[in-house]
Amino acid sequence: MARVELRNITKKFRRHTALNDLSLDIGDGEFFVLLGPTGAGKTTTLRLIAGLDAPDAGSILIGGGDVGKWSAAERDVALVFQYYSLYPHYTVRENLEFPLKSKHRRISADEVAGRVARAAKTLRIEHLLERKTDRLSGGEMQRVSIGRAIVRQPRVFLMDEPLSNLDAKLREILRAELKDLQMKLGATFLYVTHDQVEAMSMGDKVGVLNHGRIVQIGTPHQIYNRPRDTFVATFVGSPAMNLLSGVIRDGRVMVAPGKLEIPVEAAVATRLPQGVDRVTLGVRSEDVMVGPGGGLEGRVYGVENHGVEKIVTLKVDDHLLKATVPARMAIAVDSTVPFTFNPRKLQFFAAQTGVNLGPVKEEVNHG
């Protein structure tokens, strides 16, 4: 297993800059998730590390050594894709053995059998070993693809949205299994996804990527509670963080004067450029507290049942905001309800740049 470092990587496709001065440091044995929307540069990053593409600038280190001149095979990393590329006419066992039978590897038959048996046991696919892969379900096929990566005992696992073709329930189960597997193997995982739930639930650390740039790196807790900007704030978390635009006047953010005014620390205003007073107030739905003594008032625009809780959309003036309430709370559309914000959880962003005006703890990149 090995540490992976990307230093100031830039990659262009014709005039389009796919990655712009990207630096990452993934610790040995770490589960690192690269999270971002389609087109952010996630897959490009994986391909560069795997050696399937070369960067235009910057360097890539695996286990401390620069691998810029190494071929894909020499880098000893394993890629798992969204589409399981298995050999359909081979059995599961043959598919697992395949990567070990290459001419470049001199691995004894005993060793091959041992590795296949161990991988099959870890992934709980022992009962499928003699089955042809075209007779497997989607979840089983993805387990076999992961098994094919495991038997190689690579220095790094690279995973490109491996769960996104599976249905919701299976994704949920495999999410936990993958995390379990990574902990058991003590392996370095770089996992790419556009699904924030996967990122939050599996990552030791999450790097949020947008337009080829890293926006924020941190633990799931840091990313969720201290988003660096409004992009991270709305991309991570469901429902998306409420964002309300307002101006600072006399120590308050005025969103809707008289109806929605929020006290703000003086320190926030000092971080704005001189003459600028417009900010975006961010508050997560679970920090909008509906109930007596709220002090603010909103009309109920919609109610969504989520089983364990309800998500209520409140309308204040022209502003819509979402609040999480207990499933048992009776709440009728078009009624007026009191609410308040959890003052300790409010985020303030500069309206113009979207950057968080509060202290955002940056994850120090190892060294």
Next chain:
Amino acid sequence: MSGITLKNVEKYFGENYIIRKLNLEIRDREFLVLLGPSGCGKTTTLRAIAGLEDIDSGEILIDGKPVQSRQAADRDIAFVFQLFALYPHLTAYENIAFPLRATQESRGVVDQRVREVAKALRIGNLLDKRPSALSGGDMQRVAIGRALVRRPKALLMDEPIGALDAKLREEMRAELKHIHLQNEATTVYVTHDQVEAMAMADKIAIMNEGVLQQVGSPSDVYQYPANLFVGQFVGSPIMNVVSGAIRPGDGYTQVMLGEDDALLRFPNELYHKVVEHRHAEDELAVGVRPEGVLVARQATDGYIPVEAHIIEPLGPYDIVDLKFGKQLLRSRTASGYVEKAGDVVWARLDEKQTHFFNNRTGESLQIRL
């Protein structure tokens, strides 16, 4: 506006049933969601209501009148598909106005209706744009506008937001529901996404392999699933289910999870209710949602020690895997409540949120404690 009734509807291909003995009542102005995995018969049911698909037996009534003999066009129903089928050469305005052009409405009335619908859908500013200039969400808004502008008796939607990304789906969900509350068209909505169903429906009908499993309000199907399939299909994370057995105790009922992996104390009445049901004491499946697995950091009466395994921090809360012996049960806790994998904490199952199923048939024993 009107109600829709399905009586003993069946459809089959040779030996295979697509829909089996389906009885369903959709009341006037109701928002009913047909929920199920792919291939469960939900889309076929929707298409049968629309008149796009023939049925082999049974009856479909709209407004109390049988409609089998009526063509799709004469059923006064609007259909919205997952893929927005807009006319590419027409503006959003003309796309929405299209169904009215064939009618005898005056220009003034058409204009008024189009603008009303566009305002409700918040696309008033996009009316002169062609579909190619619109985002996916806006295209679907136009498609819905085109369905609503006719003021049909019923609105049928087949995964209308399934092709949109997660954030947009979240937004559209709330909007569609709001539009429904405004115009009150009887709506039948098909989806495989239980979050969508729970969030939008007045009533959910859950189907599996052509058979209706349960009909009820979102809180009904969530709190009182009729069987294991419904229990595990609705809700995320998935309901924990382990095989179990019960024994009478001294003033309590003992619930055993797995093969004596964990012994839990439940109220006395549980044993009597299972016996009343004439159900075998050791052929139970015990189901509990993550929020029904209660966790304490210290030893607490009625709680048993369990080891924490994987912790998924999801933001507002964590999902923690707990080892009840060999059985893994997932619990929903406050964020950061259990610190790390390997920690020993104390846990029990909330009896009010624990479900007992027949382990062979999967049917709920309907025991409420």
